[in-house]
Amino acid sequence: MAPVRFGRGGAEDRSDKASRRRTARHVWREKKRSHTTARERVAGGDVRELGRQITGVVSGVHKSRCTVTDELGDEFSCVWTRAALGEGIETPVVGDRVSAGVAADGTGVLARIEPRCGRLARMRLVNSDRFAPVGEEHVLAANVDVAVIVVAAVSPPFHPRLIDRYLVLCRHGGIEPLLCLNKADLADELPDLSPWERLGVETLTTSATTGAGIEGLRGRLRSKWAVLTGASGVGKSSLLNALTARFEPGSVSEPAATAEVSAATGRGRHRTSASSLIRLGEDTVIIDTPGIRSLSVWQIERESLRLYFPEFDAVTLACRFNDCLHVSEPDCGVRAGLENGEVSGERYESYLRMLE
Numbered sequence: 544m545a546p547v548r549f550g551r552g553g554a555e556d557r558s559d560k561a562s563r564r565r566t567a568r569h570v571w572r573e574k575k576r577s578h579t580t581a582r583e584r585v586a587g588g589d590v591r592e593l594g595r596q597i598t599g600v601v602s603g604v605h606k607s608r609c610t611v612t613d614e615l616g617d618e619f620s621c622v623w624t625r626a627a628l629g630e631g632i633e634t635p636v637v638g639d640r641v642s643a644g645v646a647a648d649g650t651g652v653l654a655r656i657e658p659r660c661g662r663l664a665r666m667r668l669v670n671s672d673r674f675a676p677v678g679e680e681h682v683l684a685a686n687v688d689v690a691v692i693v694v695a696a697v698s699p700p701f702h703p704r705l706i707d708r709y710l711v712l713c714r715h716g717g718i719e720p721l722l723c724l725n726k727a728d729l730a731d732e733l734p735d736l737s738p739w740e741r742l743g744v745e746t747l748t749t750s751a752t753t754g755a756g757i758e759g760l761r762g763r764l765r766s767k768w769a770v771l772t773g774a775s776g777v778g779k780s781s782l783l784n785a786l787t788a789r790f791e792p793g794s795v796s797e798p799a800a801t802a803e804v805s806a807a808t809g810r811g812r813h814r815t816s817a818s819s820l821i822r823l824g825e826d827t828v829i830i831d832t833p834g835i836r837s838l839s840v841w842q843i844e845r846e847s848l849r850l851y852f853p854e855f856d857a858v859t860l861a862c863r864f865n866d867c868l869h870v871s872e873p874d875c876g877v878r879a880g881l882e883n884g885e886v887s888g889e890r891y892e893s894y895l896r897m898l899e
Contacts, residue, residue, distance in 0.1 A: 594644065594645070594646060594647070595644070595645050595646075596642065596643070596644055596645075596654075597611070597613045597619065597642065597643055597644075597645055597651075598613065598614070598640070598641070598642045598643075599611045599612050599613035599614065599619075599640075599641060599643070600612055600638065600639065600640055600641070600686075600820065601635045601636065601637055601638065601639040601641060601685075601820075602618070602637060602819065602820035603637060603817065603818070603819055603820070604634070604635055604636060604637060604817065604818065605817070607622060608620055608621060608622050609621055609622075609623070609635045609653070611641055611643055611651070611653070612820070618649075619643065619645045619649050619650065619651050620649060620650050620651070621641075621643050621645070621650070621651045621652060621653050622650075622651075622652055622653070623635060623652065623653040624652065624653070627641075627652070627653040627654055627655055627656060628656060629655075629656050629657075629658060632656055632659075633679065633680075635653065635656060636682045636683070636684065636685050636818070637684055637685070637818040637819065637820050637830050638659075638662075638684045638685035638686045638687060638768070638770075638820065638830055639656050639657070639659065639685050639686070640656075640657040640686060641653050641654075641655060641656050641657065642654045642655045642657075659682075659685040659686060660685075660686055660717065661685075661686060661687045661688055661716060661717045661718040661768075662682050662683075662684065662685045662686070662687065662716045662717070662718070663682070663683045663684050663687065663690050663712060663713065663716050663718060663770050663772060664680050664681060664682040664683060664712065664715075664716060664841050665680075665681050665683065665712060665835075665838050665839055665840070665841055666679075666680065666681065666839035666840065666841040680841050680842065681841075683770065683772060683818065683832050684770035684772075684818060684830040684832060686768060687718055687768045687769060687770045687830060688718060688719060688767045688768050688769065689718060689719045689720075689721050689763075689764065689767050689768075689769040689770070690709065690712075690713050690716075690718050690719070690720050690721065690769070690770050690772055691721050691723050691760070691764070691769055691770065691771050691772065691829075692706060692709045692710075692713075692720055692721065692722050692723065692772060692773060693723045693725050693771065693772065693773035693777045693778065693779050693782060694706060694722070694723070694724055694725070694734075694773060694774070694777055695724075695725055695726045695774075695776070695777040695778060696724055696725070696726045696727050696729060696730035696733055696734060697726055697729045697730045698726070698729070698776070699774055699775070699776045699777065701734045702774070703738070703889050703893070704889075704892070704893045704896060705774065705838060706722065706739065707890060707893035707894075707897075708838045708839075708840060708893070708897065709772070709838065710739070710742075710744065710851070711840055711843070711848075711851040711897065712838070712840060712841070714851050715840070715841075715842075715843060715851065718770075719745075720744055720745075721744075721745050721746075721747065721763065721769075722736060722739055722744055722745070722746045722747070723746075723747050723748075723749055723760065723773075723782070724736060724746065724747070724748045724749065725749050725750065725751060725777055725778040725781075725782060726750065726751075726752075726777070726778055727748045727749060727750045727755060727756070728750040728752055728753050728755065733748065738887055738889065738890065741854075742853060742854060743853075745763075747759055747760055747763065749782065751778050751781035751782045751784070751785045752781070754785065757782075757785045757786065760782070760786065761786055761823070764786075764823065764827055764829065765824070765827055766826045766827060767827060767828075768827075768828045768830070769828070769829050769830070770829075770830040770832060771783060771829055771830065771831050771832060772832050772835070773834065773835070774834055774835055774836065775833075775834025775835070775836060776834065777834070779831065779832075779834065780831070783821065783829065783831055786823060786829065787821060787823060817833065818830055818831065818832045818833065819831050840897055845868065845898055846866060846868070848894065848897060848898055849868070849869060849877075849894070852890065852894055854885075854886060854887070854890065855869070855877050855880075855886070855894075857885075858876040858877050858879065858880035858885055858886060859876050859877060860876060861874075861876030861879060862874065862875055862876040862877070863875075868898065869891075869894070870895070870898070877891070
């Protein structure tokens with residue numbers, strides 16, 4: 544009889560794996576049973592049936608349930624009913640302020656989602672959520688003051704039009720944009736951020752590798768609720784690691800869960816798969832979001848898009864028509880401004896692309 548081999552791939556290892564799978568399935572079934580029981584107990588819409596009432600913030604969303612963190616930092620796994628969702632809200636998102644009824648086992652049901660204030664939202668282009676179909680609003684973060692738009696000095700390539708789309712979404716959502724140029728240590732020559740600085744957009748240059756600019760970014764976010772957003776591979780996770788721990792010069796440890804860039808496409812690979820809420824201090828919060836590969840504006844009429852380009856304001860006074868779209872209309876002040884240098888050609892091209 545052959546001896547039983549222990550270690551990697553051996554009988555004992557396979558037995559341990561099988562035991563862990565059985566335990567995980569048991570935990571999942573118990574959690575599902577708790578959620579089902581909670582739903583049944585509030586079938587009439589009264590979460591007081593569950594006992595304890597809490598208020599808190601959604602710190603994570605996982606398909607049909609969400610994690611709610613209360614003011615003490617305790618976490619509860621909650622499901623929701625349609626009655627709890629406010630008008631126009633399809634599903635809870637990270638940053639939502641909520642009230643819930645919770646049971647002794649830590650599961651519960653949302654009672655109410657408070658109206659959202661500052662939010663970052665785009666149009667959903669992929670049907671990855673059964674609660675929100677393609678073409679509907681996809682809220683990335685709710686109740687934020689600042690959107691940190693992270694772009695890379697190199698790899699993935701610098702895309703001015705993506706920045707312009709973010710600025711439109713920030714203005715539409717009532718949040719302040721902060722343009723963060725990361726990976727500055729890798730570039731021989733940094734991209735020019737002056738076109739956005741002239742619009743009044745605050746900019747920062749950082750390196751998560753060397754620590755340059757991290758203290759400035761941390762100070763800028765103090766006492767704010769911020770969302771960290773940008774394309775895949777720009778270094779959001781590395782920035783977050785640097786922000787959540789004091790940077791130690793000479794450290795050789797690799798940041799956790801960072802993304803790499805595909806050599807074939809020049810695009811980043813997703814590492815952050817879902818939005819999450821991280822507290823940097825008592826009153827400082829960052830919502831980390833998955834990297835994006837496309838960004839479509841949401842719920843902005845073609846006739847209103849020009850209002851999101853503040854540099855158009857002065858030159859549109861010269862337009863013959865009040866409803867001028869600045870495309871091919873005669874006597875257009877914006878196109879005249881384009882010819883004499885008052886309007887940036889790159890920004891105007893971004894406007895036309897979004898107008899399509």
